[in-house]
Every structure is written in structure tokens, then in C-alpha cells.
Amino acid sequence: MPSPNLRVTRRCLEEDLGLDGDLVKVDARTFADEHEAVKKLVAMRGAAPDKAEPTYGPYARGLLGSLHVSSARAVTTWIPSDDVCWLLGYNDYHRNGEPDDAYAVFNGQYEDGVLMPTQEDWEAFFEEPVDRFLDMLRETGQRLLEAARANPGHEEFETFDDGGHQVICVDILVLGDGRAEEGWMGLTLPADEVLSDMEVFEMVATLIPEGAVPIYEHKFKDRERRRGEIVYRWEHYEFGRNDDEH
Incomplete structure (x- = not known):
């Protein structure tokens, strides 16, 4: 199994990337060519999962990391205890300070409890x-x-x-x-x-x-x-x- 593990949450796959939700079961390297955000995840976090630029929001500093995908933005989280970096969200609109800016959307999703990996995401990760x-x-x-x-x-x-x-x-x-x-x-x-x-x-x-x-x-x-x-x-x-x- 490659290290670190690179995964994408089911919500992000289906709602943000328009990909098959069942891809949550496999390492992102296997479908890196399906979306620019996944390709960037593999290139950047696959080499240094702990080197992400932290984002700011209603959570502990360092919990979420910014991932630049050309002019679009994405966020990841690195869980060293499980050797896995998750792609949590992707948004192609980035305008600092505007209410629908990508980071504002991610922060809202975090507050709504839908951004972080779910129990089903973790079950897929730990599947034999x-x-x-x-x-x-x-x-x-x-x-x-x-x-x-x-x-x-x-x-x-x-x-x-x-x-x-x-x-x-x-x-x-x-x-x-x-x-x-x-x-x-x-x-x-x-x-x-x-x-x-x-x-x-x-x-x-x-x-x-x-x-x-x-x-x-x-x-x-x-x-x-x-x-x-x-x-x-x-x-x-x-x-x-x-x-x-x-």
C-alpha cells in the first residue's frame, strides 16, 4: 500500500468533483487523471502531506490545509496516526472576502458538520x-x-x-x-x-x-x-x- 494514503471523501467526490462516490474506497492515485483537484492532491500531498498551508476558520489551526488548483481552491486534512490525507472539498470560485468564496464555503460546510470524513468514509478506508x-x-x-x-x-x-x-x-x-x-x-x-x-x-x-x-x-x-x-x-x-x- 502506498504511503501516505490519499483519499477523497464521498461527499467531495459526488458533490464537488462529480465523480463516483465509491472511489472513496480506493487510493486517489488510482484515479488521479479524473480531476485536476485529485491530480494536485497526489502531486502535492503525496510528496509532503504535512506541509500544507493552514486555512483559517472555526477549527484548530492546522486542521485544514489549502490546496491550490490553478485559480480554484481545495482543502485537505492530514491524519498522521492513520497515515492518510483526505481531500475534503473543492470549489472553483475564489474571491477573498466574498461570501461565496471557496474558503467561506468550506468554513460553512465545517460548521454544518459535512466537511470532515464521515463514519462511512472511515469504514471505507479501514475496509480489508x-x-x-x-x-x-x-x-x-x-x-x-x-x-x-x-x-x-x-x-x-x-x-x-x-x-x-x-x-x-x-x-x-x-x-x-x-x-x-x-x-x-x-x-x-x-x-x-x-x-x-x-x-x-x-x-x-x-x-x-x-x-x-x-x-x-x-x-x-x-x-x-x-x-x-x-x-x-x-x-x-x-x-x-x-x-x-x-
């Missing part, structure tokens, strides 16, 4: 890495499986990373006509990934049709497995009433 990683794989697999079923015979894949240092690839291919389905799922994981074989098997089993069993394979259909790739295949057939009578 294995559980979070499995959830990420499951969501990716479900998305790719839907795409593969819509494009039979076409291999769908997605590659992503964990904090810029662990590359993960998910590949799915499905053959079938809606009533008969044969599919392959390949997971290329880092060598130091802590998932057990059973955890991967159970994750694949939750994605494929009910009653189908994941079968470990040495090939992904006609191609050889990549280095570090785990491949499972499944078959599923649906029989209607007329099929059962013959």
Missing part, C-alpha cells in the same frame, strides 16, 4: 484490502461479462492498477445464443497478490450462471495463458418445457 480487491474484481467481471454476452465471440478485457504499481487484467469471452453458453474468464494478478485460489474460484462462481461450475483451464479458449493468468471455463444450458419432454 482483500475484500475491497475482490469487490473491484467482481464489479469489473460483471461489467465485462455483460459486454461479452452482447458480443459473442469477442474477447472483452480491462486492465487497471492498484496505486500505480500492481497491474491487474480481467479477460472474458462468451460463446452462445442465449440458451447455451460457454465462457472463459482470465485473471492476471500480481505475483504478490494475497488472494487464495478458493477466493478466486468463489468470485468467478458468483458471476457465471446459477448451476454452472468454474472449471480450471490451461488455455483461454485457443490462446495460451499469459504469465500469472488464472483461467476458468464454464458451460451452461437452458432447457425449456419442450426440451424436457423429448
